[in-house]
Amino acid sequence: MSASAPPAVELRDISKDFGSNRALDSVDLRIGHGEVVGLVGQNGSGKSTLVKVLAGVHEPEPGGHLFVSGEEVPLPLAPGQASQIGLSFVYQNLALAPGLTVLENLTLGQRIAGGARAWSPINWHAEKRSAAVVLDRYGVRLNLDQRTGELAPVDQARLAIVRAAEDLRRYRTQSGYKHSVLVLDEPTVFLPEEEVEHLFDLIRTVTAEGAAVLFISHDLVAVRSITDRVVVLRDGKVVGDVPADEIEEQSLVELIVGAAARPSDSVAAEAARVVEVAGTPAGAADAGGAGGENVVVEHLAGGRLEDLSFEIGAGEILGVAGLIGSGAEDLPYQLFGAAPVDSGTLRLGNQTLNVAGLRPQRSVRERIALVPADRQLLGLSEQLALWENIVMLVEDEHYRGGVFHRGELVALAREAIARFAIRPPDAHAATKTFSGGNQQKALLAKWLLARPRLLLLHEPTQGVDVGARQDIYGFVKAAAALNEMAVLWVTTDFGELAEVCDRVIVLSEGRPVSTLTGEELSDDAITAAALRQIRPAGLGQQEPAGLGQQEEDAR
Amino acid sequence: MSAPHGAAAPTDTERKQEQAEQARPSAVKRLGLQRYAILIVFAAMIVSFGIAIPSTFLSIGNLSNILGGQAVLFILVMAVMLPTVMGDFVDLSLGSSLGLSAMTLAVLNVQHHMPVFLACLAGIGAALVVGLINVFFVVYFDNDPFIVTLGTMTIVQGVIYIICGNNDVGIVSGNLSNWVFNNNFLSIPLEFYYGLAIFLVVWYMLSFTPVGQRALVIGQSREVARLSGVRVNRARSWAFILAAGIAGIAGVAYAATNGTVDPTAGSALILPAYAAVFLGTTAIRPGRINALGSLVAVYFLATGTAGLELLGTQSYIQQIFYGAALVAAVTIPKVNRERIFKRKRAA
Numbered sequence: 001m002s003a004s005a006p007p008a009v010e011l012r013d014i015s016k017d018f019g020s021n022r023a024l025d026s027v028d029l030r031i032g033h034g035e036v037v038g039l040v041g042q043n044g045s046g047k048s049t050l051v052k053v054l055a056g057v058h059e060p061e062p063g064g065h066l067f068v069s070g071e072e073v074p075l076p077l078a079p080g081q082a083s084q085i086g087l088s089f090v091y092q093n094l095a096l097a098p099g100l101t102v103l104e105n106l107t108l109g110q111r112i113a114g115g116a117r118a119w120s121p122i123n124w125h126a127e128k129r130s131a132a133v134v135l136d137r138y139g140v141r142l143n144l145d146q147r148t149g150e151l152a153p154v155d156q157a158r159l160a161i162v163r164a165a166e167d168l169r170r171y172r173t174q175s176g177y178k179h180s181v182l183v184l185d186e187p188t189v190f191l192p193e194e195e196v197e198h199l200f201d202l203i204r205t206v207t208a209e210g211a212a213v214l215f216i217s218h219d220l221v222a223v224r225s226i227t228d229r230v231v232v233l234r235d236g237k238v239v240g241d242v243p244a245d246e247i248e249e250q251s252l253v254e255l256i257v258g259a260a261a262r263p264s265d266s267v268a269a270e271a272a273r274v275v276e277v278a279g280t281p282a283g284a285a286d287a288g289g290a291g292g293e294n295v296v297v298e299h300l301a302g303g304r305l306e307d308l309s310f311e312i313g314a315g316e317i318l319g320v321a322g323l324i325g326s327g328a329e330d331l332p333y334q335l336f337g338a339a340p341v342d343s344g345t346l347r348l349g350n351q352t353l354n355v356a357g358l359r360p361q362r363s364v365r366e367r368i369a370l371v372p373a374d375r376q377l378l379g380l381s382e383q384l385a386l387w388e389n390i391v392m393l394v395e396d397e398h399y400r401g402g403v404f405h406r407g408e409l410v411a412l413a414r415e416a417i418a419r420f421a422i423r424p425p426d427a428h429a430a431t432k433t434f435s436g437g438n439q440q441k442a443l444l445a446k447w448l449l450a451r452p453r454l455l456l457l458h459e460p461t462q463g464v465d466v467g468a469r470q471d472i473y474g475f476v477k478a479a480a481a482l483n484e485m486a487v488l489w490v491t492t493d494f495g496e497l498a499e500v501c502d503r504v505i506v507l508s509e510g511r512p513v514s515t516l517t518g519e520e521l522s523d524d525a526i527t528a529a530a531l532r533q534i535r536p537a538g539l540g541q542q543e544p545a546g547l548g549q550q551e552e553d554a555r
Numbered sequence: 556m557s558a559p560h561g562a563a564a565p566t567d568t569e570r571k572q573e574q575a576e577q578a579r580p581s582a583v584k585r586l587g588l589q590r591y592a593i594l595i596v597f598a599a600m601i602v603s604f605g606i607a608i609p610s611t612f613l614s615i616g617n618l619s620n621i622l623g624g625q626a627v628l629f630i631l632v633m634a635v636m637l638p639t640v641m642g643d644f645v646d647l648s649l650g651s652s653l654g655l656s657a658m659t660l661a662v663l664n665v666q667h668h669m670p671v672f673l674a675c676l677a678g679i680g681a682a683l684v685v686g687l688i689n690v691f692f693v694v695y696f697d698n699d700p701f702i703v704t705l706g707t708m709t710i711v712q713g714v715i716y717i718i719c720g721n722n723d724v725g726i727v728s729g730n731l732s733n734w735v736f737n738n739n740f741l742s743i744p745l746e747f748y749y750g751l752a753i754f755l756v757v758w759y760m761l762s763f764t765p766v767g768q769r770a771l772v773i774g775q776s777r778e779v780a781r782l783s784g785v786r787v788n789r790a791r792s793w794a795f796i797l798a799a800g801i802a803g804i805a806g807v808a809y810a811a812t813n814g815t816v817d818p819t820a821g822s823a824l825i826l827p828a829y830a831a832v833f834l835g836t837t838a839i840r841p842g843r844i845n846a847l848g849s850l851v852a853v854y855f856l857a858t859g860t861a862g863l864e865l866l867g868t869q870s871y872i873q874q875i876f877y878g879a880a881l882v883a884a885v886t887i888p889k890v891n892r893e894r895i896f897k898r899k900r901a902a
Contacts (some may be wrong), residue, residue, distance in 0.1 A: 336781055364784025372782060381776040383842070392772065392783055395765035404763045 007032045008068030008179035009087070009214045014064040015050050016236075023049040024060070025236040031181055036213040038227035038244065040220065041256055042437075042465035046236040047216050048488050050266045051185050055082050055089055069179040071316065086180035086329050088167045090464075094160040094304075100157060109167050138162045138205050145459035154195040158202055159186050165206045180211045186463065188219060194323060194492070196222050220463055221495075225294030232256055257467050281513035292484025293349035295454050300344030301354060303330045311435045312454070312486040317476065319501030320490045321526045326492050327361050327510040332456035334365045335488070336370040348453050364393065371443055373459035375436075379443045382432035386422070386542055387413030390433050390442055393450040398507060414446040421471060437468025444472060448479055455480070461496060473500050494530070495523035579761040588837030593848075593884060604862035615742050615881070616867075623736070623744030625810045625857040629655075630750045631828045632756045632835075634850050635795040636802035638700065639832055640761060640844045642774040646795065647704040648689060650800040651711035652682040654818070656806025658715050661724040661816040664731075671728035678774060678810070679803035685711055686799025690792045711734045716819050725815025735811035746808050758846035772796070807874045829880045831856060836885045856880060 007030040016024040024046045031037050041047050052058040056077035064076040066073045066087050081461060082089070096105050107127055111118075125170050131144055140158050161184070166178035184203075187198045196219065203213055203226055217223050223230060224244050232240035232255045240255040254381045292459030296359070300308040304327035312318045322328030323532065333339035335346060337358030344355040346368065363370070372378040380389045391398075399413075400407040420441045440460065447455065457476070461469040477500065480487045489501055497504050498521045506514045506529040559802060602614045631653055638646045660678035663669040669677070685707060692703045737745045761767035772780045773787050781787050802821075812815050834856070835848030859880065860873040 336782070360782055361784040361786050370782060377776070378782050381772050381773045381779045383774065388768065388771075392768075395768055399765050404765065404768075524854050 005033065008035075008069065009181050009236045010065075010067040011050075011054075012065040012067070013052060014050070014066075016046075016053060016058055016473070023236050024053070027233070027236070027540040029231060029238070031161070031212045031214055033179060033230065034210060034212055035206045036207060036215055036227045036291070038223040038230040038232060039214060039216045039233065040218070040223055040252070041233035042467050045233040045256075045450070045465075045505050047233055047238075048185070049234070051089070051183060051214075051216065052181065053077075054087060056080065063132065067500055069177055076088075080197070083167065083171070084167060085459060086175070086177060087183060088164040088171075088180070089183045089185060090157075090160045090164045092186045094156055094187060095154055096148050096160055097540050098147070098344055100148055101145050102142050102148055102151070103128055103131050103144040106144075106163050106166075109163065119465060125363075134166050135162065138165065138202060138207075140202065154191055154196075154297045157191060157199060160187065161202055161206065165209065165211060168211045169209060178210065178286070181214055182206055183214045186218065186224060188303055190218060190379040197225075200226050203357070219385055220466075221254055222250065224252070230376060235257055251288060253466055285476050289365040293453055293486065295486040296345075296347040296490075297335065297355075298345045298347070300334065300341065301510075302340055302342035302344070302356070303327065303334060304332070304510045305331070305341075306394065308507070308512060310490060310512065314486060315484040316503065317480055317489055319497035319504035320488065320502055320507060321492075321494055321530055322499055322507035323530050324492070325505040326530070328507045329458070329492075331507075332370055332458040333456075335456055336360060338370065362420065364450070367370070367449035367451060367453045368456065369450060370456045371447055371458065371460050373462055375439055375443050380431050380439055380446075383426050384431055386417070386431050389417050390427075390446050390449065392446055398468050416449060417442075420445045420475065425540055435465075437464040437471075438474060440464050440477070441468060444475055444546070451483070452485060455485055455490075457489045459493075460489070460490050461491070461493070469496075476500065494526040497526055498522050576618050589837070590842050592840055592887070593652050593834070593851055597851070597858070600855075600859060600862065602873045606866070609866050610863075612776075612862055617861060617865065619739070619743050621769075621857050622747045624861075625853060626744065626746040626750045627805050627812060628824055628827055628831070628857070629747075629853050630723045630805035630808055630848075631802060631824055632831045633750075633753050633846070634798040634805065634830050635763075635825075635828045636835075636844055636846065637798040637801075638791070640770050640774050641791050641794045642777060643693065643700040643794070644706060644792060645829075646689065646798060647701070647825060648685055648707040648711060649798060649828070650713070650820065650821035650823075651708045652685045652799050652802040653806040653809060654816075654821030655685060655711050656682040656717050656803040657810040657816045657820050658719050658724065658818065660808075660810050661727050662718055664677060664727050665724055671731045671817060673725075675731070675807045678806055679800060682803030682806060684794060684797045684799075689795045689799070693795065694788050694792050694825075699772075712818075712822065719816075719818050721818065723815050723817045727814060727816075731807075731811045732814060735808055746812065749804075749808065753804070754846060754850055758850075761846050762889055765802055774844070782815065782831040793882055827856070827877060830877055834881050834884050866882065 006039065009029075009031045011027060011029040014024055014027045014029075015022065027046070028035075029039075030052070036491065039047055049058060051077075053060045053064075054077070055456070056079045059076035064075055066075050066077070073085055077085075090217070100108075103124075113268055122224060128144055131459070132309070135144075138158075140162055142151070142153075142155060142159060148159065151159065157364055161182070164182055168182060172178065172180055188199065189197075198261075200222075207213055215223060217228055224247070227244045229244055230240070230244050230247065231238060232242075232251065232252070239258075240252075255494065273319070295312040297311070299311045304325065308331075310318065317329070320328045320331055330339050334341045335358075337355070338360050341355045346353045346355050348368075351366075353366065354364075360370075376382060381392075384528070387410050391409040394412070395404075395409065398408045410427055414425075416422075417425050417427055422438045422441050422445070429520075431442070434442065444460070460476070461472055464472065473496075476487060476489075479485060489497065491497060501521065502527055503515060503517045504521060505512050506516070506526060508530065516525055591837050620718050631649065635646065635648050638644075641829070653657035656678035658678075659681045660671075660674045663677055664671050666673040688707055689700075689704060692698050692707075693700045738745050740748060761770060769780065770790060771786050772783070773785060773790055777787055806821070807825075808822055813820075831852040832844060832849050833845075835850070836842060838848040838851050839845055840848060856877055859876050863873050863876060864870075
């Protein structure tokens with residue numbers, strides 16, 4: 001960036017205290033014209049606070065300065081003022097109304113204006129024509145009359161980004177200023193990895209049009225491939241500001257987490273012990289569980305699955321990989337009885353269940369655990385206190401003789417909170433007040449307390465910071481090893497599978513196409529296996545693969 | 556560059572933890588104030604009425620009137636709570652179920668000379684049928700409860716007119732009236748104690764059993780409950796059926812209290828019942844539908860109206876009191892919280 005031109009946006013000496021807690025500590029941030037800057041850091045490092053200062057949600061402490069195109073704008077910003085100085089935001093939830101059409105969502109920003117314009121008639125034909133031009137400009141193909149909720153997640157993200165970028169373009173033409181910054185606050189969290197890449201082209205188009213981009217994400221791969229420069233926040237301070245193409249992922253992780261090694265192993269061992277503690281004497285005596293059981297799934301079909309058979313050994317962590325549409329993403333829900341299945345059997349030890357007739361309540365009784373990807377909608381009840389969520393599945397064991405032993409449950413939850421290192425350790429706080437990583441740990445604690453025989457995980461580290469991610473790997477590994485519990489791990493983060501799994505099955509079009517173990521397990525190998533299998537239709541039907549044949553395919 | 560920061564990190568997190576724990580008492584205090592706000596206002600109201608009209612307000616007769624006279628509403632409130640706590644926010648038909656139960660009882664007892672005990676059972680049975688119909692259309696066909704119960708409410712109201720021939724029906728057996736209304740224990744009509752018994756059962760069920768905890772989860776996040784193995788639809792069905800049954804019992808109490816049943820009996824009670832339930836969510840366990848809060852709310856409203864009545868105000872003033880209390884109760888805690896926050900920000 002040339003030294004002469006003032007940056008599009010510059011923040012100087014921004015601090016923010018919450019009570020006596022310093023969330024931001026003299027943060028400086030410069031974003032040049034047309035530059036893509038990545039902002040990374042753990043949950044609680046101050047990323048969201050910084051974004052909220054820019055959005056006018058939080059008032060920074062006095063002494064901070066904000067410059068746009070070299071002109072100072074007095075802080076704090078009023079809510080809504082951000083859009084008047086050329087800032088536009090796309091948040092994780094995208095702020096799209098699912099019941100409205102694409103066109104209605106795209107033009108929503110122009111409906112906000114008050115005064116006489118609020119009463120002028122809308123010419124929908126003209127709106128549609130100009131909207132089509134807008135979509136064309138960004139190279140996005142969408143049906144303007146479609147309900148937004150019916151769009152694929154990646155298209156919803158595209159729509160939100162186009163809308164924000166278009167607001168910025170209008171700002172530049174109307175104000176005459178050259179600067180504008182699009183702030184992307186983790187809009188990719190709920191997207192599968194290969195879909196994220198489809199957004200990169202769009203982001204490049206946005207910068208080509210003249211806007212700068214501030215890209216906030218946990219996804220270090222995405223950050224490194226799309227940004228020009230990465231700014232790392234830790235404990236409210238900028239601890240790194242490096243060109244994206246010069247930094248290794250490992251050193252980036254070290255910057256984010258801090259050099260002090262996390263005592264991950266001991267934390268995990270502790271957590272595993274909570275699983276033991278949880279069992280009441282009656283539960284422990286029940287011979288059904290702790291002995292370690294093999295899990296065998298045979299001829300599972302339904303939904304996207306054609307015919308899937310596999311086995312998980314006692315204490316084994318089996319990964320399932322596949323691109324979107326391969327059927328991998330539905331598998332945990334199907335085995336839990338929460339998504340439709342046509343046929344197939346699930347053998348737990350010497351007990352055989354018909355998966356087609358399985359319902360969640362039966363699965364819970366058989367001690368099958370499901371950690372769903374959407375923890376806010378499917379995993380935890382956000383309004384309830386944390387302890388109520390953690391002990392949800394073991395309440396019955398603490399209801400004896402007509403008395404509900406609430407104290408025991410709270411104590412149990414406290415113990416889990418301590419062992420799973422959930423911060424802050426406040427059992428009575430509402431669940432929604434915890435960060436994503438801590439919620440995910442609580443969700444894991446909830447299911448591990450039920451002493452599962454089979455643990456089904458779907459995207460267990462989605463939207464979770466690097467540190468908590470390592471903790472979660474440790475907890476699952478320790479619990480699997482200690483209780484000889486079978487684990488099924490489904491994610492589109494293939495690097496994660498390579499790191500935690502003993503064995504990985506790759507699915508394509510509802511069928512297993514290869515199995516990778518030991519030395520073969522790597523991010524690249526899994527990706528290659530998943531991609532290799534996309535072949536033109538009609539090249540020959542794949543035989544329903546037995547386990548032996550999958551081994552061959554892997555070679 | 557990163558080493559010093561790294562070394563400092565653990566102490567930082569420890570410090571944050573301590574702060575989090577220190578910060579708690581003030582939050583507890585704030586919540587505590589909100590929890591008992593209605594009770595405080597309740598007490599203040601009793602004191603002011605007591606000073607203004609001591610001879611009539613502070614009398615056994617008035618206490619008996621408040622506790623006994625509102626027993627029908629109190630029982631209906633317990634019914635209304637059950638579907639509401641499970642996230643089916645409205646069962647409008649409960650008022651009509653009450654009316655249907657009372658009218659069935661009156662018609663069978665007065666016009667067909669059925670023994671009063673059997674007539675009571677028939678009345679409660681009729682209400683249960685309405686509950687089953689609701690279950691069929693709301694739970695089985697997964698419809699919006701507001702729309703379905705708006706329909707069943709209207710239908711049941713029509714049925715009531717058919718069976719009574721558009722006339723008031725009375726007077727029901729004196730035996731029933733004696734056992735419900737005329738006989739006292741500690742100067743308070745027996746029906747208050749029936750209401751109290753139902754309250755105790757509902758309170759125990761919702762607050763002190765895993766069943767109640769599951770109901771709460773269903774109400775807060777239905778999908779989480781489903782994926783945690785809770786039989787969501789079964790629980791919702793039971794809520795509708797039990798609620799209809801309790802509304803049926805309220806209908807019996809209504810018939811016994813009034814002697815004569817008029818066709819519009821229940822419809823006047825359903826909105827006050829909802830007012831009490833939602834007012835109850837601001838007390839004891841703020842933000843949650845809870846039995847104890849509903850109990851407080853019912854008698855808070857009853858005491859207010861009784862006091863206003865004794866002061867000689869018109870009945871429409873009492874209606875305004877009802878509505879205003881509800882809106883004020885849900886709004887005031889928010890106003891306070893906003894102010895506290897702003898002051899903190901300014902400081």
